[in-house]
Amino acid sequence: MTRGSADERRGRRGILVVDDEAHTRLTLQQALGPLGYQVRLAATPQEAIVALGDSSIELVLLDLKMPGGSGLDVLRHIERHRPGLRVVMITAHGTVDSAVESMKLGALDLIQKPFSVEEIRRLVEREMDESRRASTAVADYLAQVEQARDKVRRSDFAGAIEHLTRAIDEREDRPEAFNLLGVVEEVRGDKVTAQRHWRMALLVSPTYEPAKKNLHRTVSRSGGAPDLG
């Protein structure tokens, strides 16, 4: 493949480099630029938090040790505001203590200085592929759910169940499919099974409103229409 075509395919996919060492920022920008991603730079945790407002960023390369607040602060921010964002820690330390701490906070991998151009490129490609795979899976899942929702509206419950089963095969950590399964069971008259599905939806995503509403509606017998999400 040529570089040009890669650029087109990748569009505006972004990588954020957070490091207080100017030379590291410069060299990383130059090393990752040819891969066709947009490389954004941040020298402090504050700058990093501002840059994270850009939703096109899919991967963060984060130096653990920085003056004015450590890399762990950035990690905490990501966990709160951009869950699921991929983060790789960069460290110049030989110790593992802070690495363990950062892993707990959701960092996926850790790379130790010094590393080669080859190494960092391989790592970034792998992470970006993984990121895309994850987002494609979500897109597939949502498409199946949408079709199932359509089938439910048209009372084609068997067809809906088929789509929902496929969706759950794709991603079983999302609540939408479970919620719809519950609606199908409710309509078919099995309220107990329906409630079990909604509880499952809430288990994978405790804040998912449609499942909450459906469960509450059937338990309190307050009446009303099922929420298809």
Add this chain to the structure above:
Amino acid sequence: MNEHRPDPDALLAEIQGEVTDLEGPGRRGRLKVFFGATAGVGKTYAMLEAARERARAGLDVVVGVVETHGRKETAALLEGLDVLPRRRIQHRGIWLEELDLEGALARRPEVLLVDELAHTNAPGSRHQKRWQDVEELLAAGIDVYATVNVQHLESLNDVVARVTHVRVQETVPDRLVEEAHQVELIDLPPDELLQRLSEGKVYVPEQVERARQHFFQPGNLIALRQLALRYTAGHVDERMRGYRRAHGVGATWPVGERLVVGIGPAPSSRSLVRATKRIATQLGAEWHAVFVETPESSRWPEEDRKRVWETLSLARELGAETATVGGSGAAAILDYARRENATRIVVGKPHHSRWRDRLFGSRIEDVIRRSGDVDVYVISGEEEDASAARRRYTPQKREPIDLAIALAAVAAVTGLAVFLRERTDLANIVMLYLAAIVALAALLGRRASLLASLLSVAAFDFFGVPPYNTFAVRDARYLPVFAVMLVVALVVSTLTARLRAEVDASRRRERRTAALLGVTRELVPLEEPTAIAAAVTRQLTAIFGTPVRLLAPDPFGRLRTLDPAAPGAEALTPGVAEWVRNHGKPAGLGTSTLPDSGALYVPVAVGEEPLAVLEVPGERAAEFRDPEQMQLLETFARQTGAALERARLAAMSRRAEHLTELSRLKSRFIAVASHELRNPLNSLGLAVELLEERLSGTQLADDAVSRELLAAAHGDVSRLRTLAKELLDLSRLEAGAVELHLQDVAPATLIQQSISSAEITARERGKSLLTEIAPGVALVRADPALVARALDNLIDNALRHAAGKVVVTADLVPDFVQFSVADDGPGVPLQEQERIFEPFAGEGSRESVGLGLSITREIVRAHGGDVWVDSGPGPGAVFTFNLPLAATATVVEESI
């Protein structure tokens, strides 16, 4: 099988001593005793036969000493055995041959043959007795075959003497034979022995007749044979008990029998001790020998006191615990017995007539009456030497003076009485005499006050009662007055004297306790071995009145004095001191090991090992024959050992703490240093790779990006170079490997030099750099290049943190010139002020300042100055260091 019933075969093997112990280098040697009733039963012959058998079995058997007494059969058995050459000692012109202990220890045979355990070594040998040599050989792991006759056993000494009327002087402690691995009885019926004797097989012919008349009478031989048989049977019995104890079959053997024997100055006490030993062995009981120190005993003649010590030593030798207790007779013994949970008390039969008991009370009757549930054995002590038993009164040195004082005092009172007799009542004169007697009793000895009492009554009669100047008495009413006066005088003088003696005795005990307490108290806080040595030397020298020294191994393992007053001196007799350290037993003058040496040595156990040695030099060492003195010395040795052990542990823990701290610092240093290395190394590597890529790729190398990468690489390289140089400098400075080129320099010159090199940086960063040099600042003695470096680092650090201004000053303080670099930056938090001079204290958060302050500190310290930082809660920090004034400047200061 029931575990309470051991396998009979195993039991038999254990009794016969054939169960093989674990072999190993630390193993104690085993003793096999060939035991016989008298000379001539064939012990040596049997021993040699056994030895030949072992040699045939392939063991390394060596003959240490074998006396053939000219017997041909015995000599023949020596053929083919390895014989250790004897040691030849010249004593009073005669050459004596002894067992070569050194040679045997060096040769290390598997089995060594030693004839006649009871033999006394020639003066100048290491040990007084041959059995002590054997003990050392056993301790060294060498098996020994030895021969002993029954009459040489310490505990049977009296019995044999009674039977044969011959007292054997050379004895072997029972303990040695009791602990022997195997005892083989060599038995020969008396008839056959006599037959052998007449055939000349026992003694060479000319001695035969003498022997036959004295010792070798059939009655004697029968009795001795019985003794030997009984003793051997007892030994087997004891081993069986040992087996049962070792294998937990103790149920049938109630423990708790404990004997206490009271001893006194009479020679019969030795027999008493031996008899008690025999009873204790039969009972399997432990036993104690007690001497009761009474007020009277302190006035005993030296000879008697010595006999008491010797008896106590004998008891210890025979396996008793010994003690000296204070108090009066029966009560003291009973107290001791109760305290030690004794079940039986052994006392000797009195030898004095009954009227003395009637008059003064019988001590034995007292013991029996007050013993309660403790059994009392009264045993006849055999007189060893009737003449020695008579306790003679030996006048003390002060006595003639005391008697003279008593005489003079009575004369003075009599003079007063003559003057007063017409002027006052007779009762007052009686009182006058009594007052004098009380005063004399309090001041003088008992005999002097008794004399004063008698003289007073006589003088009162002669001068005080009419008719004067005659012993005749006109009025019979005066007779009771004399009697009462005499009785009162006697009672008063006796009581006073006893009281005084008791006070003396308790004062002596008190002094000992106080001394012990003093030593302990002084040693407790000490943690330095030399301080301990100084304290021990001082205290013991004061207590024993002779320069006692503590010897401890130096770094080369040689025993040397530790006392800082005379460090590193050798022992008076190093060989003996060494022996004591290696064997953990007292030796030297006053002991039975190496008694010819010039000093007494007592081991000081540090922890488990006897590492150090206490030395008591010649003149006073003999006093330690007194078990009590010895015990006191050993107690001090224990205290000293405990103190040394404490010192050792304290040193170890200090060292461990220091090492932990070092290792913590080191790992932190490595972590930070690696961080400082990894960052530039990483971007340098990336930059180089990218440049390479660009050169080989389609893009032009000479573009803006490439130049940027090149600049970054250049920056990283110089950063690494600085780091490497600083690390090297710091380690050289820390190791003291930097040579100072000292000269007298003006502080202004040093400051100006640094300022001019920092001015460019200051301008670049937009900060002002000022100097304030106080008037009259003297020259400093310093290496200009190094001090400039220290100043550079401080100024660089200040410029990095300053908000806008850095001020460099120099001031004169006593003996020093003080340089300060002040900035108006954020300041240094209090908790970081101490740490900031440690390498990489900045944790790498500031670019390349990790080592600058550390290097500054090392440079200043190398000059004999110090560096610190002052930073209040507000902004700003002041880094200050001082440098010593030049010598000329100091002189100027002083002349003003």
